[in-house]
Amino acid sequence: MKRQFIAPLLLAGLVLMAGCLSAPLQSTPGASTDGDTTPTITTSGVGEVTTEADLAVIYLSVTATAESADDARGMVAEDVAAVRSALTDAGVADEDIQTTGFNIWPEYRYGERQELVGYRATHTMKVEVAPDQAGEVIDLAVGAGSTSTAGEQFTRAIQVQNVQFTLTEERRDELRSEALQNAVANARADADSIADAANVQITGVQQASTANGYAPSPYYQVEFAEDAAARSGGAPTELSPGPVTVRATVNMVYTIE
Known part of the structure; x- marks a missing residue:
């Protein structure tokens, strides 16, 4: 009787282990098994605006x-x-x-x-x-x-x-906005030149950043x-x-x- 009781339990354990081993592996939510392979072009641009002091x-x-x-x-x-x-x-x-x-x-x-x-x-x-x-x-x-x-x-x-x-703060902020527009335009011009030379096409902006650049007289x-x-x-x-x-x-x- 004792052997007959242990055998079914052993068999059930082996079945459960087989089920676990055959289950598919799942990745952690939000993780990616592949890196970002989107091709990009990186450029920098400088924009300047010169005016009289106020x-x-x-x-x-x-x-x-x-x-x-x-x-x-x-x-x-x-x-x-x-x-x-x-x-x-x-x-x-x-x-x-x-x-x-x-x-x-x-x-x-x-x-x-x-x-x-x-x-x-x-x-x-x-x-x-x-x-x-x-x-x-x-x-x-x-x-x-x-x-x-x-x-x-x-x-x-x-x-x-x-x-x-x-410059007063108001005038400085106004001209900085203009300088940023010029900087972005210069960066895009360089990117277009690189894209033409590489025979590729620009499809969008992935990232943009800036830093302070005010230069007083x-x-x-x-x-x-x-x-x-x-x-x-x-x-x-x-x-x-x-x-x-x-x-x-x-x-x-x-x-x-």
Whole structure:
């Protein structure tokens, strides 16, 4: 009896194993046993649009040295207020005059021992105006502050660190769209040339990508003497901005047959 009971169970197990071995193999959903063999042509294109600057950015520095930190701070505050007043009176909006930095630090004389000689305070500002106003802003700012005379132990000065001619954000975005269109057209022209030479036909775009490519014009370094004669009189400051180029690059992958 015991042998007769085990034999049917063994036979049933063998039948189940045979069924599993004979079942077809299935791939994981979403997986592919073959690679993508679609033929393609890959090209890149660069597009440029050149225009005149519509924004001037002027960086100013107001500096003073004094015996105490509070005196240096107060002198700088007076000159910054005078600069702001001169610019707003000339029509520059308050929001277009921005502080970019403020520092106060001790100054030392170094010899046999370190000796504290005073404090220096610096207030830096950024002013944004139309390009044709840049020279006027420079003259107003430089002429607005107090003047140090030769021989004074402590000094105060207003300097123009640099001037940059560039584009407003709205104008930049507008021209970038045009530059991208030019870049795509240049990439397609190269792809067409390759396709003609290879005797194939372009059927579509498989992939496209781009990267930032805005190129501002160089800025101008402007330095002024600190004496009263240089601050008063003389011809007005005139600047000649160069063109601004907006550049875009695209990478294109075209399908062919």
